[in-house]
Amino acid sequence: MATLPPPLSNLSLWQRTVRSHPLLSSNATTPLPESADTIVVGGGLMGALIAHHLLERHPHHKVVLLEARELASGASGRNAGHCRPDAARGFTTFAKLHGGEQARKIIESEAEVLKLMDDLVKTNGIECEWTRRMTYDACLSPKFTEYTEAAIAGLQFAGGTPDLIRLDDKEARKATGTNAETAFAWDAATVNPAQLTLGVHTVNGLTGRYEPFAWTPVVDCEPLEGGGGWVVVTERGSVRCNKVVWATNGYTAAVVPEFKGLVVPQRAQAHKLSRPPAGSTFTPLQGSYSLRKSMEEFYSVAPRPDGTIVLGASRALIPLNEYHNRANDAGFHAGLAANALTAFAEIYPEAGYRPPSLRALEADAHRAARLKPTDPLAALDAPWPAAADVQGEDRGVGFEYAWTGIIAATPDLVPFVGELPGKPGQYAAVGFNGHGMARIALCAPTLVGYMDSGEWEGIMPECFRITQERMARLRSAEV
Structure with a gap:
């Protein structure tokens, strides 16, 4: 269903904690500027972090962010409150879809996300209930124990080193308070995602080069007459820019037709x-x-x-x-x-x-x-x-x-990150399959680096990249 976000209805726990935040409905009635260097579409954590890294890398860059509802109104303000990178369990599924090497890279990249998030919160003093704690997969059936052990073995065979602890039945029951027959434990965190997202928007605003506009739905994106840029069309007017970044996740297909059927x-x-x-x-x-x-x-x-x-x-x-x-x-x-x-x-x-x-x-x-x-x-x-x-x-x-x-589902269970084929200067970071808190903090700076140099740097898995071949293959259901 390709549609813009509906009117805001009942609020999540997290959104109820930020009703008085001054940025929640930023510039809701302020006229839009005529132009910006980069426009980011989407006021969740991905949009906020893309803007954050653009502002850090470019001291004179002006970034405008457009959000259809209030900031943090989508998945970033409505999730279950985890930053829970996968330590091994997902390896089997990813290996079937992307091969063993890419599956290993997916797991390894998520461990880096926890470090990046921890540094982001502590360096900027963001108050968001950020709590480092052990996380547990409590195996309540022999079938799931077997599944996890097979995933660990597969990851090891692919050259990975699972950073987790296996607990026997007595240890598992003590640690989880359940009747689990075993459990697997590793390092993670819990967080108030709405406070985190608004905290990043606040840090961005300190630069003086950042303008977020809430209640500004984007309806189209047209080439600038004469080329060399884009005109982003909203229900409140249009803004010219050099580059556009779509951080629209589950609502992407409504404004980027290339993703119809690919980001659902x-x-x-x-x-x-x-x-x-x-x-x-x-x-x-x-x-x-x-x-x-x-x-x-x-x-x-x-x-x-x-x-x-x-x-x-x-x-x-x-x-x-x-x-x-x-x-x-x-x-x-x-x-x-x-x-x-x-x-x-x-x-x-x-x-x-x-x-x-x-x-x-x-x-x-x-x-x-x-x-x-x-x-x-x-x-x-x-x-x-x-x-x-x-x-x-x-x-x-x-x-x-x-x-x-x-959330935004993709056929191969990983996000789309990169430049849109045939649309130079338009980029996207979408499709996080309900696992964005364990991927966004890595994908955002990686994409911004690619926007600058045209080269991929860092440890983001290659299977996340947007390519014509990947999109065509997924459309033909040959995942």
Whole structure:
């Protein structure tokens, strides 16, 4: 579904923490400038970091950023709160699609992202709940243990050195608080992604050469008359520039037709859980977790510094047509919420959580889908009041609210980064398959370096690059 972002509806946990941020609706009514050196389209973390590296590398460069809604309104403000690079598990799938060498490079590049993110946050003093912590794949079935061990063996055979620890059943249960038969642990972080994204926008603004424009949907991009540049057309006017960078992720195909069928929006979902109820014997979670029953059935768990928890769920638990090629991030899927909340309560019974009834979740989901602030600066109260006819036991214990975010899926499960074929001066970094927090901090500076020199430097895997051959192959489904 090639469409621009819909009107902003219910807000994520992260977006609720930044309602008073001064940059949220930057320049919403300010006239657009006539020109800029580079225009970045997309106000999420990728767009902010591309602008950041352009401004660092070019002391006199002027960058304009255009965002269809408020800044951090898309996946960067609506994800599950992890910076969780893969240590080995994805090797098997990537090797089938890209070969062993590229699969190894994908895994190795993600370890670098954690270092880059840590340095970005600490060097710039960005307050964003950034917490380095161990992360665990808790294997809740023999099948998933076998799958992970095979991936580790494959990575080692390809010359990789998996940087993770295998825990036996007793260690796994102690570390994860589950009945896992084994677990795999490695270094990661949790983060408030909306605060992080707005923090980068704030740092960019200190240069005096950066102008972000919120509530400015881009509808077209035309060659500058006479060549040598582009005119970016928005609903509020047009801006001339030398270069354009698309950081539009799940909404890319609406403005860049080359990506129709190659960058497809998908709905993902997360849930906020309160602190464990009073009297609970639950030991507070210290790590972050992926509770793995299989490749299709899993749940992500991200504790926050205040003791609340963000719970994510696998999209594969609902029919494909209910999340694939869907670009609307309003409301949430009540059935997916019921599954995730029930599974969490079963996996951690001592925590005292009790899932709401499906009827209560459906009532909340319906109301959330209808929330549409008429004023782009309006805030939404949280949590949502219970529907009048859904009270008492139906409300459960511990669940506060849920939200949807739009990710971008590609046929070969890796992003598109580079220059658009046949359109010199137009670049893109899109299609992060719900794994952007473990890739963006590497892809952004790599793309900016390529924009300057025309040469690829660093350790970004070659399979991420935009090429005519790759796009044609994927269109013919020969992945």
